[in-house]
Amino acid sequence: MPDQKSVEPDVVVGARVRVRRDADTTAQGVVIEDFAELTVSGESLGRDWAPVHRWAVALDDGRLVFVDDSELDVDTEARRADGD
Template sequence: MSDQKSDAQSGSRELVVGARVQVRRDPDGSVPGVVIEDFADLSQSEGLLGRDWAPVHRWAVALDDGRLVFVDDGELDLDAEAQPAECA
């Protein structure tokens, strides 16, 4: 896990730890949350794990409703209206 409080900087529009995002998993819409971890190193090792089930997802996102989800780049949009969040 990241030792840094947040990689998101004021005005930054990158998908980084601390960024406010919208998670798109349901066809009905998206759910807001905050990126809390980037598993880029693990997500690149898909073929090296010796299994093809339970794939590693790149991002851990704490949703505003209290759930923790793991998603890939294609399931996230930066929240254009929100300021970057502080991760505790």
């Protein structure tokens, strides 16, 4: 699995986030599950395909995606709108 950056402390189940799958597009949604306990390196799995991704995110467009720390940012604009 690729190196993952440390996730900001605000990324928790229920947080509004932006998912970055490539440099040009982002999608907004809500974190619905944290699979940190299940994430392990590819070496520990004995394979390098089908890695477990840490976060399950329900996107605003209705899709469910599974992403790693490096693909996720807290949606600070949503936090400002909520008065945080």
